[in-house]
Amino acid sequence: MNKQALFARMKQQGLTITDMYRALNISRSSFYRKCNGQSEFTLSEITRIMDILALRSPNEIFFAREVS
Numbered sequence: 573m574n575k576q577a578l579f580a581r582m583k584q585q586g587l588t589i590t591d592m593y594r595a596l597n598i599s600r601s602s603f604y605r606k607c608n609g610q611s612e613f614t615l616s617e618i619t620r621i622m623d624i625l626a627l628r629s630p631n632e633i634f635f636a637r638e639v640s
Contacts, residue, residue, distance in 0.1 A: 573606075573607070573609060573612075573613070573633065573634055574632065574633050574634075575607045575608070577632055577633045578607065578621075578633045579607075581625045581627070581633065582625065585624070585625055585626070587624070587625075589603065592621070592624070595620065595624055596617050596620055596621070598617070613634065618630050618634055621633075
């Protein structure tokens with residue numbers, strides 16, 4: 573997951589972290605764990621984030637390859 577891309581898109585849309593975790597109906601700590609790769613977003617959460625952020629594809633944020 574590309575946390576920076578997610579947060580950048582949230583900022584573009586004028587959304588806060590609080591807005592996101594509330595829209596997903598999860599706790600703040602759960603949202604952070606998912607953003608930090610300690611757990612994964614569910615398919616329904618990814619779909620909801622795509623709707624909220626008006627994303628056409630989940631690839632840029634959720635399936636981005638990390639380059640070392």
